[in-house]
Amino acid sequence: MELDPRLYLVTERSHLEGRSFLDVVELALQGGVTMVQLREKDASGREFLELALALRTLTQKYHVPLWINDRIDIALAVRADGVHLGQSDIPADAARRIIPREMLLGISAGTVEQAVAAEAAGADLLGSGAVFPTATKVDADAVAESTLAEICAAVHIPVVAIGGVTLQNLHIPMAAGVAGVAVVSAIMNPPDTLAAAKALRDEVDRCLRKRND
Amino acid sequence: MELDPRLYLVTERSHLEGRSFLDVVELALQGGVTMVQLREKDASGREFLELALALRTLTQKYHVPLWINDRIDIALAVRADGVHLGQSDIPADAARRIIPREMLLGISAGTVEQAVAAEAAGADLLGSGAVFPTATKVDADAVAESTLAEICAAVHIPVVAIGGVTLQNLHIPMAAGVAGVAVVSAIMNPPDTLAAAKALRDEVDRCLRKRND
Numbered sequence: 373m374e375l376d377p378r379l380y381l382v383t384e385r386s387h388l389e390g391r392s393f394l395d396v397v398e399l400a401l402q403g404g405v406t407m408v409q410l411r412e413k414d415a416s417g418r419e420f421l422e423l424a425l426a427l428r429t430l431t432q433k434y435h436v437p438l439w440i441n442d443r444i445d446i447a448l449a450v451r452a453d454g455v456h457l458g459q460s461d462i463p464a465d466a467a468r469r470i471i472p473r474e475m476l477l478g479i480s481a482g483t484v485e486q487a488v489a490a491e492a493a494g495a496d497l498l499g500s501g502a503v504f505p506t507a508t509k510v511d512a513d514a515v516a517e518s519t520l521a522e523i524c525a526a527v528h529i530p531v532v533a534i535g536g537v538t539l540q541n542l543h544i545p546m547a548a549g550v551a552g553v554a555v556v557s558a559i560m561n562p563p564d565t566l567a568a569a570k571a572l573r574d575e576v577d578r579c580l581r582k583r584n585d
Numbered sequence: 586m587e588l589d590p591r592l593y594l595v596t597e598r599s600h601l602e603g604r605s606f607l608d609v610v611e612l613a614l615q616g617g618v619t620m621v622q623l624r625e626k627d628a629s630g631r632e633f634l635e636l637a638l639a640l641r642t643l644t645q646k647y648h649v650p651l652w653i654n655d656r657i658d659i660a661l662a663v664r665a666d667g668v669h670l671g672q673s674d675i676p677a678d679a680a681r682r683i684i685p686r687e688m689l690l691g692i693s694a695g696t697v698e699q700a701v702a703a704e705a706a707g708a709d710l711l712g713s714g715a716v717f718p719t720a721t722k723v724d725a726d727a728v729a730e731s732t733l734a735e736i737c738a739a740v741h742i743p744v745v746a747i748g749g750v751t752l753q754n755l756h757i758p759m760a761a762g763v764a765g766v767a768v769v770s771a772i773m774n775p776p777d778t779l780a781a782a783k784a785l786r787d788e789v790d791r792c793l794r795k796r797n798d
Contacts, residue, residue: 417655417674442630445657448683449675457783460660470661 375437375476376406377532378580379573380554382441383410384508387560393423395432400559401434403569406552407453409456411441423424424450439478444471448554456499464493476551482515487531488522495529502535503545503579508556517548524549539571546579588650588667588689589619590710590745591793592786593767596623596640599722600773606636607643611765613772614647616782619765622669624654651698652691657684667691669712674701677706695728700736700744708742712767713746716758721769728762737762752784759792 381400392402399407408431411424412420420443428450431438437453440446444467447455454476457467464479467508472479478497487498498524500515515535516521524531534554542553553576562568586790594613598606610621621644625633633656642664642689644651650666653659657680661666669679684690691710692703702710713728713736719754728736728748737744747767755766766789775781 417670417675418676421679422673442660442781444661445675445680448657457630460632462634462658463631466634466662467658470658490603 375494375496375530376575377530377552378406379404379569380407380409380532380534380552381559381569382534382554382556383408384556384560387411387557389419389437393425394426396560396565397427398430398434399565400569401431401436403559403566404571404573405436405559405569407439407454409439409441409554410446411456411556412443415492415576417443417446420446421449424452428452437476447475448575454496456480456497464490464495466496481517481523481531482513484522484526487527491527491529498523498527498531499534500531500550501554504536504538504541506536506557507537517544520545520550521548539568539575540574542572542575543579546576546583552576588709588743589765589766589767590743591619591789592617592782593620593745593747593765594618594772594782595747595767595769595791596621596713597769597773600770607639609773609778610640611643611647612778613782614644614649615774616779617786618649618723618772618782619786620650620652620667622652622654622658622767624669624769625656627787630656630659633659634662637665640666643776652689655726660684660688667709669693669710677703677708679749681707684727694736694744695726696732697735697739700740704740704742711740712743712747713763714746714750714767716746717749717751717754719749719770721748730757733758733763734761752781755785756792757794759789765789 394427424446439454439456439457439555440452442461456478458480476496479495481487481490481498530551532552532554533550537553537555538558558567605718637659641651652667652669653665654669655674669691689709692708694700694703694711743764745765745767746763750766750768751771772782
């Protein structure tokens with residue numbers, strides 16, 4: 373499946389507030405999300421697998437790739453399109469050796485050095501952040517706009533900005549050269565998921581058109 | 586590597602009390618441990634991998650198999666001899682599909698039903714417990730001696746007893762028909778690891794000889 377990282381939904385069930393997880397993700401897909409990542413920091417392996425299988429069915433319906441955070445074993449078990457690893461997860465080179473050639477690899481990179489190393493180790497996509505203060509990941513180091521631009525310039529693979537991205541501020545990382553934005557709260561928090569996703573996707577596309585003008 | 590589950594050390598770093606992890610495991614290996622499992626419930630993927638790589642080097646020196654708890658991805662990355670999964674981890678059939686044919690699969694089974702299902706799904710070894718009250722896993726359901734004997738009789742693969750096993754009580758699960766015992770505290774708590782492992786191994790071997798008489 374083609375890599376289109378324009379609007380990358382990273383799921384966190386803690387944001388549901390009683391709503392159905394699959395319903396919220398489906399509305400986001402209808403709104404124009406181009407990738408979905410299942411991130412489950414506290415789930416058991418079995419629960420993670422069950423959620424991943426349910427999400428795989430849903431994302432396939434919308435022809436949108438499913439990525440798995442951290443757990444390569446879950447990604448293998450559901451034949452996910454990609455797996456995303458942070459700097460404290462299994463390193464990219466070790467991951468490349470145990471995932472199939474067709475499975476894409478995303479790596480979190482907060483510095484130019486990490487970004488270049490990840491690309492050299494076989495990463496297909498980088499996530500850089502937190503580009504703005506975020507309540508979702510309070511321990512995330514901040515990535516300055518200038519660093520983000522340097523990262524984008526230093527690698528040949530697409531970079532997505534993550535961390536505190538909103539409809540109002542996404543033009544800033546987009547101007548720095550990212551291929552898209554990854555969001556948790558901006559899609560999972562608003563009561564109208566569909567409208568939130570649509571507005572974000574429209575804004576990303578507007579920024580991309582502006583950049584290509 | 587041959588499956589010899591007579592004395593199965595399950596590691597937990599919380600029991601070290603300042604001692605070196607690798608030193609303690611090495612003494613246990615010198616004392617006669619026949620399998621080592623790395624169990625890390627809270628480590629990051631990267632930390633887990635680094636520990637697993639260090640343990641692999643050590644266990645290879647003693648020609649003893651290394652098993653990994655839960656994280657199939659770590660097991661794949663270090664080419665572990667086996668992976669052990671609990672009932673809340675990825676199910677045995679899904680695990681079998683993503684691990685190489687030569688990697689052994691252990692499954693926790695607390696009932697005859699779980700044991701038979703695990704064997705049918707491709708398990709090579711079962712861990713049954715807790716056979717005695719244990720401080721290591723306070724949430725573990727108790728497995729009665731009679732259930733343990735039923736499990737051993739119901740499957741063709743070896744069963745190891747786990748949970749609160751000591752030098753004093755291991756003859757009880759051995760009499761129920763298990764192929765060996767898995768221990769955490771009985772090896773990792775005593776200050777003299779070598780002597781503790783030796784005594785346990787002697788006692789397991791004594792029980793096996795008695796059974797074969």
